[in-house]
Amino acid sequence: MRWDDIHIAGLGTHLPAPASAERARDEGRYPADEFEENQLVSALESDDLGAVDMAVAAGRQAMARSAVAADDIALVLHASMYHQGEDFWTPASYVQRHTVAGTAPAIHIDHASNSGMAALELGASWLNGRDGAAAALLTTGDRYAPPGFDRWHSDSGQVFADGATALVLNRGAGFARLVASNSTSDPELEDAYRDVDRGFTPVPHADGKPLDLRGRKRRYMKRVGHDFVVERLVKGLLANTERTFAEADTSMDQIARVVVPNVGRELLEWEFLAPYKIDVNRTVWDWGRHTCHIGGGDQFAGLTYLLESGQLRRGDQVLVVGVGVGFSWTTAVVTVDEVPDWSGPDAGTLRVLDAA
Numbered sequence: 001m002r003w004d005d006i007h008i009a010g011l012g013t014h015l016p017a018p019a020s021a022e023r024a025r026d027e028g029r030y031p032a033d034e035f036e037e038n039q040l041v042s043a044l045e046s047d048d049l050g051a052v053d054m055a056v057a058a059g060r061q062a063m064a065r066s067a068v069a070a071d072d073i074a075l076v077l078h079a080s081m082y083h084q085g086e087d088f089w090t091p092a093s094y095v096q097r098h099t100v101a102g103t104a105p106a107i108h109i110d111h112a113s114n115s116g117m118a119a120l121e122l123g124a125s126w127l128n129g130r131d132g133a134a135a136a137l138l139t140t141g142d143r144y145a146p147p148g149f150d151r152w153h154s155d156s157g158q159v160f161a162d163g164a165t166a167l168v169l170n171r172g173a174g175f176a177r178l179v180a181s182n183s184t185s186d187p188e189l190e191d192a193y194r195d196v197d198r199g200f201t202p203v204p205h206a207d208g209k210p211l212d213l214r215g216r217k218r219r220y221m222k223r224v225g226h227d228f229v230v231e232r233l234v235k236g237l238l239a240n241t242e243r244t245f246a247e248a249d250t251s252m253d254q255i256a257r258v259v260v261p262n263v264g265r266e267l268l269e270w271e272f273l274a275p276y277k278i279d280v281n282r283t284v285w286d287w288g289r290h291t292c293h294i295g296g297g298d299q300f301a302g303l304t305y306l307l308e309s310g311q312l313r314r315g316d317q318v319l320v321v322g323v324g325v326g327f328s329w330t331t332a333v334v335t336v337d338e339v340p341d342w343s344g345p346d347a348g349t350l351r352v353l354d355a356a
Helices: 021-026 031-039 051-065 092-098 112-129 187-193 213-224 227-249 265-276 285-291 295-308
Strands: 007-014 018-020 042-044 073-080 106-110 135-142 163-170 176-185 257-259 316-324 328-335
Touching: 007 051, 007 295, 018 021, 021 031, 031 265, 051 073, 051 092, 051 135, 073 092, 073 112, 073 295, 092 106, 092 227, 106 112, 106 163, 112 135, 112 176, 112 295, 112 316, 112 328, 135 295, 163 295, 163 316, 176 227, 187 213, 187 227, 213 227, 227 265, 227 316, 227 328, 257 295, 265 285, 285 295, 285 316, 295 316
Parallel strands: 073 106, 073 135, 257 316
Antiparallel strands: 007 163, 007 176, 018 042, 135 163, 176 328, 316 328
């Protein structure tokens, strides 16, 4: 979909301190072979705030940076992929109550690692299709804590990190334009993260152990074969991206930077770098390997990092890429119209520190 008059007016993050991957390896919590293969340095780890409170902090920052009035928010979308602090509850309503309040609809999106990007396209569609709808607040937030989740061992190819992000979409004004975006899916890959052998359970964490996503994937790959998975994932990514490029009237050689999910080095290579035929330096992976995978928030945080670190200029085009199990893809082309000044007292900064 090509968009007219859909702008990004604000971005915000709440990213806790990093925990060392090397220390996790030395203590036997992170497999040594994956430490070498993934080349990840650290993962953000919250020792106080839960997912929704981090999302509130990020949402408040994005609103302060946007200059959009709370009364102009016509939609609140909160995206996540893991436990939000309470069962049988509506986390989007909590985020709304503690950021912009009001009576706009607040909706929770649970679409795995593509949740944030799915919210971006849904938010743009909402504003585009409703007269008088001025702006939307999008947030993401996740905390991967034991005993339900082991950030260093529950999955392979990536390490999960705690954190939250926010983005304000606005009609009429903003520092960047959402030029085009597309969402597609391939449900033939749905069972890659489903425990087919065990079957469905009546309650979460029925065995009292952390999620074993790597076991599910290993059994899935044995059933269908590695080549089948790689072919479907690459085909789905490229088809989606080519459609977005066509609608944005651009191409990869006109893209200044590419924001992809924060995954391990080997996964990055075959899933993104090789299909796109780009060098790792065009991505934000060097930042991402210090951050790790914050669920559906990698893309908003990566875009924030590029702006805060001064790596984007007026007129730059950025390709933002979301991929989630299911499988689903959302890609977007964003054009920077002006580099925002976020140096004020309420602006805050995103800092990635070396892990101790």
